[in-house]
């Protein structure tokens with residue numbers, strides 16, 4: 481399962497967002513460092529299921545299908561808040577970032593309404609600086625990477641300058657946990673114009689520049705511009721977009737209320753819906769009615785949705801460029817060995833080939849891969865075929881033929 485990390489300045493709504501996406505009950509409070517340990521849960525990407533297009537009744541196993549919409553699970557981690565100087569131990573430090581080393585997507589939550597100062601303390605809405613909220617996180621993460629390298633720098637220098645190894649390789653070893661490849665390291669060293677043969681001449685600032693370019697390139701962030709239910713957020717959202725970030729305006733709090741109301745059977749609402757319907761007016765208290773009205777007026781009318789489903793979908797399908805494909809064993813019946821129709825959906829990078837999918841399913845299947853069958857078109861596709869959005873693919877391997 482892919483892993484997504486929620487990070488951000490203290491007190492911007494990370495845990496509210498996490499809770500709205502996972503329905504996990506977690507602590508939420510209007511003060512910095514409410515969260516002291518990362519929370520883990522599962523959320524879902526939402527796509528039109530291929531069962532509609534093929535007009536079949538499916539039996540999903542690794543995902544869910546609700547009325548023709550497929551929900552694909554993603555593991556989600558909600559981190560404690562980050563403030564300036566966290567890498568020097570301010571606030572709760574940065575140790576918890578170890579838990580999101582393997583994250584494919586990084587969601588940076590920002591207080592778009594500017595209702596918190598740079599340390600996360602509540603202030604008059606509109607006086608906080610949403611751009612600063614992103615900068616703080618970017619800078620601290622770069623420091624965190626810098627420190628991973630810096631603490632080991634003398635050893636790395638000895639290895640490289642005595643020609644026992646290459647700098648790129650040594651840095652690659654230190655950063656492999658972050659899923660960063662040696663080739664990217666090589667390119668970034670070239671880009672910043674530092675000498676890979678003389679690491680002892682690199683200052684901490686040099687290592688910082690290198691780290692910050694590398695991490696921006698390898699771990700692109702999506703900005704969740706939170707609190708759009710507040711009028712002050714409009715300006716914040718504009719600023720963030722103008723600064724060139726990938727921004728999705730969200731109201732974590734509105735989404736949380738809607739998800740809870742829908743769980744209780746009070747409203748009809750699925751994450752990503754652009755409307756919600758009250759099931760039975762007489763079951764709602766006056767306070768509940770008011771809260772739902774407010775959500776309609778302050779979120780749905782001006783913004784179209786709470787933005788939360790769009791946030792995670794955009795992170796995976798646009799920013800990271802994943803596509804969903806449906807592996808099946810039987811290309812005629814579209815089933816697995818147990819007869820389940822369209823049981824699984826896998827996320828693969830755009831440009832992936834059938835063999836990549838085979839490896840993703842099972843190393844053995846990748847090794848013994850022969851060819852694949854495009855079950856929609858009922859044709860055989862070879863090594864070079866590029867998987868497309870919503871492909872239904874059957875892998876034929878030597879193991880199977882034996």
Ligand SMILES: Nc1nc2c(ncn2[C@@H]2O[C@H](COP(=O)(O)OP(=O)(O)OP(=O)(O)O)[C@@H](O)[C@H]2O)c(=O)[nH]1
Nearest residue numbers: 491492493494495496509510513514515561732733
């Ligand atoms: N108006 C509004 N307030 C929100 C929204 N989301 C969160 N909040 C409020 O923001 C405050 C902080 O929420 P949390 O979810 O605890 O924030 P956090 O980022 O997890 O905070 P730390 O764990 O302390 O870093 C709470 O008072 C929330 O009710 C939103 O969409 N709109």
Ligand SMILES: [Mg+2]
Nearest residue numbers: 494495514515
């Ligand atoms: Mg929190």
